[in-house]
Amino acid sequence: MESKDTICPYCGVGCGITLVLSDGRPIKATGTKDHPVSRGHLCAKGYSALEILGSKKRLTDPMRRKPDGSFEQISWDTAISEIAIKLKNIVAQHGPDSVGFSGGCLCTNEENYLIQKLARRIGTNNIESCARLCHQPSLHALKKTVGFGAASNIMSTMKDSKLLMFVGSSLTDSHPVLTQYVTDAKKNGAKVIDVDPRGPSLSKFADIHLKISPGTDIALFNAMANVIISEGLTNKEFVKNRTSGYEQLAKSVENYTPEKVEKITEVKPELVRQAARLYAVSGASLILGGIGITEQAQGTENVSALINLALLTGNYGKPGAGVCPLRGQANVQGAGDVGASSEFLPGGLPITDENIKSIEEKWQFRISSKRGLTMMEMISDAIEGKLKVMYLMGFNPVHSLPDRTKTERALSSLDLLVVQDIFMSATAKYAHYILPTATWLEREGSMTNMDRLVQWRNKITEPSANTKPDWEILVALAKSLGYPELAYSSPMEIFHEICSIIGTYAGLEEELAKTHYVRYPLVNGKSVEILFTDKFNTPDGMGRFTPVEYLPVQLTSDDYPYVLTTGRVVTRYNTDIMTSQASSLLVSGVDMNYIDIHPDDASKLGLKDGDDVRVTSRFGEIVLKAKITTTLRKGMFFAPMHGGIVNYLTGGCLDQTALTPCYKWTAVNISKV
Ligand SMILES: Nc1nc2c(c(=O)[nH]1)N[C@H]1C(S)=C(S)[C@@H](COP(=O)(O)OP(=O)(O)OC[C@H]3O[C@@H](n4cnc5c(=O)[nH]c(N)nc54)[C@H](O)[C@@H]3O)O[C@H]1N2
Ligand SMILES: Nc1nc2c(c(=O)[nH]1)N[C@H]1C(S)=C(S)[C@@H](COP(=O)(O)OP(=O)(O)OC[C@H]3O[C@@H](n4cnc5c(=O)[nH]c(N)nc54)[C@H](O)[C@@H]3O)O[C@H]1N2
Ligand code: SF4
Ligand SMILES: [Mo]
Numbered sequence: 072m073e074s075k076d077t078i079c080p081y082c083g084v085g086c087g088i089t090l091v092l093s094d095g096r097p098i099k100a101t102g103t104k105d106h107p108v109s110r111g112h113l114c115a116k117g118y119s120a121l122e123i124l125g126s127k128k129r130l131t132d133p134m135r136r137k138p139d140g141s142f143e144q145i146s147w148d149t150a151i152s153e154i155a156i157k158l159k160n161i162v163a164q165h166g167p168d169s170v171g172f173s174g175g176c177l178c179t180n181e182e183n184y185l186i187q188k189l190a191r192r193i194g195t196n197n198i199e200s201c202a203r204l205c206h207q208p209s210l211h212a213l214k215k216t217v218g219f220g221a222a223s224n225i226m227s228t229m230k231d232s233k234l235l236m237f238v239g240s241s242l243t244d245s246h247p248v249l250t251q252y253v254t255d256a257k258k259n260g261a262k263v264i265d266v267d268p269r270g271p272s273l274s275k276f277a278d279i280h281l282k283i284s285p286g287t288d289i290a291l292f293n294a295m296a297n298v299i300i301s302e303g304l305t306n307k308e309f310v311k312n313r314t315s316g317y318e319q320l321a322k323s324v325e326n327y328t329p330e331k332v333e334k335i336t337e338v339k340p341e342l343v344r345q346a347a348r349l350y351a352v353s354g355a356s357l358i359l360g361g362i363g364i365t366e367q368a369q370g371t372e373n374v375s376a377l378i379n380l381a382l383l384t385g386n387y388g389k390p391g392a393g394v395c396p397l398r399g400q401a402n403v404q405g406a407g408d409v410g411a412s413s414e415f416l417p418g419g420l421p422i423t424d425e426n427i428k429s430i431e432e433k434w435q436f437r438i439s440s441k442r443g444l445t446m447m448e449m450i451s452d453a454i455e456g457k458l459k460v461m462y463l464m465g466f467n468p469v470h471s472l473p474d475r476t477k478t479e480r481a482l483s484s485l486d487l488l489v490v491q492d493i494f495m496s497a498t499a500k501y502a503h504y505i506l507p508t509a510t511w512l513e514r515e516g517s518m519t520n521m522d523r524l525v526q527w528r529n530k531i532t533e534p535s536a537n538t539k540p541d542w543e544i545l546v547a548l549a550k551s552l553g554y555p556e557l558a559y560s561s562p563m564e565i566f567h568e569i570c571s572i573i574g575t576y577a578g579l580e581e582e583l584a585k586t587h588y589v590r591y592p593l594v595n596g597k598s599v600e601i602l603f604t605d606k607f608n609t610p611d612g613m614g615r616f617t618p619v620e621y622l623p624v625q626l627t628s629d630d631y632p633y634v635l636t637t638g639r640v641v642t643r644y645n646t647d648i649m650t651s652q653a654s655s656l657l658v659s660g661v662d663m664n665y666i667d668i669h670p671d672d673a674s675k676l677g678l679k680d681g682d683d684v685r686v687t688s689r690f691g692e693i694v695l696k697a698k699i700t701t702t703l704r705k706g707m708f709f710a711p712m713h714g715g716i717v718n719y720l721t722g723g724c725l726d727q728t729a730l731t732p733c734y735k736w737t738a739v740n741i742s743k744v
Contacts, residue, residue, distance in 0.1 A: 076103055076587070078518055078528050079117040080177055080511040081644050083398035084108060084226075084248050085520030086117050090512075090531060097121055097512065097531055107588065108226060108522050114247040115642055119653035123510075124535075126652040128494055130507030131536035142505065147539065147547070150504055155551035157487050158193070161459050167194030167439065171449040171458050174200040174411030175465020175491075175541070176400030179516025179528065181565035182541040183402070184409040184417065185557065186464055189545060191410075192436055192554050196422060196443030197458075200411040201466065202403050203446045205362045207729035208370030209396035210407065210419075216378045216615045218608030219575075220419055221404060223393035224357065225522045225590070225600045230255040231391030233353035236264040236346075238288065238377065239363020239735070240397050241272040244641040246521075249397075250276075262353070264346050266291065267363060268636070268704050269667075279346050281338050285634050285707060286736045288364050290335040290621040291343065292376035293327035298347035299383050300324065305351075306385030313607070314382045316616035323618030335621065351384045355391030362399065363638070366734040370726035372619035382614045388604040398521035400645075405519030408576070409569055413443025418573035433572055436556055445730045446472065453481035460487040464541055465508075469497040470646035470715050473732040474690045474722030491541055494648045497715065507538045514540035516562040517583070519591070525579055526588040624736075626724065631688060631738035633672075634707045635720065638735075643713040650713075663714035666695040668741075669703045676741055683744035686710075688737050691719035694744055708741065 073092040078085055087103030100121050102111040123129075133150035134142040145153075161169060172190040174183040183200065190198040202210070210220040217223070229235060229252035243250055253263065253276050265277040268285045283291055299305055300321050310317050329340030336343075350356045358381060364373040378394055386392040398404045410417035416438070420426040427438045444452060450472065452458035461482070472478045482488055482501040490502040499505050515530040534540060539547075542562055549557030559565050566583075570576045575592040582589035582598070590598035606612035627634065643663060644650045651657070666684055668676075678684060682697040686708075693716045703709060710717045712734070724733035 075529060075531055077512060077531060078526050079113065079401065080120055080649070081116050081401055082246060083400060083403060083521040084246050085401060085518060085522070085524060085526060086113050086248050088113065088117060088120065090121070095532070108520065108524060109248050110251065112248045112251055115656055116644060116650060119655045122653040122655060123649050124512065128652060129535065130493060130495060130505060131538065132507060133537070134505040136503050147537070150506060151547050151551050154487070154489055154504055155548060158460060159552065161486060162193060165459055168197060168441070169458055170195055170460040170462070171197040171444060172199070173446070173461070173463045173466040174198065174406045176201040176403040176406050177511070178402065178406070178465045178541050179518055179562065180402065180405040180409050180525070180569060181516045181562040182464065182545065183406040183411040184565055184569050185542055185545040185559070187410040187417070188434070189549055189554070189557060191438050192549070192556060194439055196413050196439050196441060197449065198411055198443055199413050199446045199449070200403065200406040201400055201471070202407045202412065203729070203731060204366075204471065205399045205731070206365055206396045206403070207731050208365040208726045209360060209374045211371045211729050212374035212378060212617070213394070213396070214419065216375060216382075216617055217387070217603060219602065220407070221523050222395035222521060223387060223602045224390070224395060226252055226395070228391050228393065228600065229253060229357060230259060232256050232261050232355050232357040233391065234262050234264065234349055234356040236266070236350060236356065236358045237273055238266040238358065238360050239365070240267070240359060240361025241270070241638055242359070242361070242397070243272050244639050245361065246397055247641055262349055264349065268707055269702050269709060279342060279349070281342060281346060282704060284335065284337040284704070285636060286367055286624060287336045287621065288373045289369055289376050289619055290327060290332045291338060292373070292380060293324045293619070293621065294329045294332040294343050295347040295350065296320070296324040296376070296379055296383060297327045298329060298344050299351045299380070302348070304348065305383045309385030310383065313387075313614055314616060315611070315613040319618050320379055320616035323620070335623070350380060355389065356384065356386045357392055358394045359397055360394070361397050363735055365726070366731055367736060368624045368724050368726060368733055369619070369622060370731050371728035375617040376619050379616055382616055387614065388601060390601060393601070396521070401520070402518045404521055404523070405517070405525070408519060408573065413445055417569070418575065430572065434556060447725060447730055447732065450478055450481040453484050456484065459485060461485055462489045463498065464491040467496040467498045467646040467648060469501065470718065473718055473734060475718045476691055477722065491544060494652070496646065496648050506544050507536070508544065509534035509538045509540045513538070514542070514562070516542065517566055523590050524588055525576070525583065525591055527583050624724065626736065626738040628738065631740050633739050633741055635686065635688070635737045635739040636707065636709050636735045637712045637717050637721065638709065640711050640713065643711065645713070646715070647713040662696065663711050664695050664716055665698045665710065667698050667700045667703055667709040669705050669707070670699050670701060671705050672708070673697065673699045676743065678743055685742050685744050686720060686739050688720040688739045690722040693717065693719050708739065
């Protein structure tokens with residue numbers, strides 16, 4: 072039987088899928104044996120990925136909303152020309168900053184490059200992606216301290232690690248295929264520390280579980296730095312030759328003794344000491360960070376505090392060491408790299424006069440020097456009537472943004488909402504125009520995973536019904552708007568332009584033509600698995616210590632005394648649009664609108680398994696089904712993000728640097744219905 076390789080459409084692991092074909096149609100998904108990251112493995116979502124293709128709910132034709140709220144089918148020409156005319160009129164009347172775009176983290180690099188170039192051609196930097204909602208704080212911290220916003224080491228480096236420290240990650244749910252590397256590491260004698268107020272999700276593997284009080288990670292990481300310094304466990308040579316700012320860092324953590332910090336973190340001082348010693352002396356310690364520490368009021372500082380630990384102990388630039396953000400969506404790393412960001416130009420360049428000039432020379436049009444609006448700013452501006460248009464490619468904000476009531480109000484206020492999607496999402500229902508896109512198997516292009524692996528995804532079948540690839544839709548719209556700078560005839564042509572514009576992607580097109588995947592950046596023409604072996608990417612080559620203080624956020628009150636955290640389960644993906652169409656993933660009777668409750672809280676509140684529970688926050692009220700479990704801390708509750716209603720509760724608090732929402736920390740009250 073014929074087979075063809077592709078990549079899983081879901082998470083940032085970027086697993087290789089080998090499709091078995093019959094008469095040219097894919098009939099079965101299996102793991103690609105020699106794939107450099109997944110090594111033949113897939114999780115249930117990867118195996119089920121084909122099931123969504125045949126879904127009756129797929130969008131088939133462009134649609135326009137009628138005054139009564141229903142949708143009518145229209146032709147592509149009508150849809151594109153009407154959108155172009157409306158866009159032009161609104162820009163002429165209200166200026167380019169009245170328009171906001173979102174790239175899609177399940178779309179290719181080429182599609183994200185196109186949409187950000189289109190936004191900037193219109194004259195605005197209002198272009199965002201889902202990165203704002205998860206690892207933008209990691210990006211900020213990494214850029215500031217080591218000068219490059221991606222994983223320092225690749226995932227297979229775990230086998231060389233002697234200590235793996237997972238922080239705010241539910242790896243077995245969120246990146247399940249990576250657990251094979253944890254097993255390898257354990258076989259080689261590695262120890263595992265898990266920092267998470269729940270779980271441990273890594274229960275099979277964790278040697279030390281620091282069941283921290285939510286939102287207090289900085290205090291813990293500073294206490295670990297305090298132990299490392301006070302017990303003389305720093306790598307003195309590394310600190311002297313490779314870093315700057317040690318004195319300030321040492322001073323800043325003086326007060327963070329494990330004993331003082333216990334009041335904040337509720338972690339026993341002896342456990343903090345054990346963790347710090349293990350981390351410092353293992354010889355090869357790797358930090359893997361999830362969004363449990365970034366979707367927080369001090370998200371960026373959390374990541375900086377972790378990088379301080381790696382710099383103190385020389386855990387950079389060697390096998391089995393480093394700091395790696397566990398990126399979320401299949402192409403969130405790439406979307407940011409190619410410029411789907413309101414604060415960075417392609418290549419992660421800040422919006423400065425010098426950087427604007429260098430890109431303008433290549434693009435041959437003027438770029439705005441004003442920082443764009445972040446996603447949450449777009450929502451607020453839409454409500455205030457300043458933002459008139461949103462153009463969303465593969466993004467479902469009604470379900471995924473905090474404070475759903477506010478998001479719904481914002482989208483209802485727009486003069487023009489265009490949604491490019493494969494399904495009728497909660498967001499598409501608010502659209503004036505819905506543009507149906509071909510799925511990942513029906514178009515080609517490159518995707519960049521959390522491992523810095525740029526993979527070329529082949530087209531397997533033709534676009535179904537009257538759908539079109541995202542890149543073709545954007546090229547057609549640009550043509551209708553009269554922008555010859557965006558006239559492309561293939562994804563490969565766009566990829567060549569990306570490689571010529573973005574320094575870290577330079578040379579990839581030749582390698583990709585040979586192998587179908589290549590790891591960036593190339594150094595002397597070769598892929599590098601370990602970054603920063605002799606210097607960091609900062610202007611002076613030094614790793615910068617960044618002192619950070621723990622700031623208590625007192626969000627709970629008598630009215631809202633409990634902490635709700637939200638996250639993932641292994642069989643559902645984000646807003647569940649796609650996974651809800653895969654019947655093999657659905658267990659009958661299992662609904663995602665539930666809430667995990669500790670048995671002690673359950674008895675205090677008079678709740679038992681299966682009860683309806685009223686959950687209220689400052690932003691809304693919902694009803695969830697009670698699920699009693701011992702994996703939680705007392706006074707803390709967990710609800711999956713997939714069910715669709717939990718974001719009626721979240722809102723308000725943002726990371727102060729990256730303006731990422733604090734999905735991991737909402738003050739709530741709980742009662743029996
Ligand atoms: N099955 C599945 N996989 C996915 C996704 C999916 O929807 N489903 N989505 C993808 C995406 S977009 C992303 S971004 C990734 C996210 O993957 P992860 O980073 O694993 O994110 P979550 O599962 O949301 O939450 C991570 C953990 O943070 C913990 N946490 C909460 N508060 C705190 C705290 O204060 N401190 C610490 N240290 N931990 C805390 C939670 O208990 C939870 O276990 O997953 C990707 N993979
Ligand atoms: N409460 C709470 N909320 C959260 C989080 C949390 O932990 N808790 N996590 C946040 C995080 S980390 C993230 S990343 C966001 C995710 O938020 P979203 O990005 O809004 O969620 P997805 O479900 O991934 O939405 C992707 C959309 O793209 C569509 N799509 C899929 N493939 C394609 C394609 O090829 N082309 C096009 N045009 N569309 C396509 C899907 O049908 C879907 O509608 O949610 C955030 N929201
Ligand atoms: S781990 Fe992620 S990329 Fe791999 S099969 Fe599962 S969802 Fe797909
Ligand atoms: Mo994410």
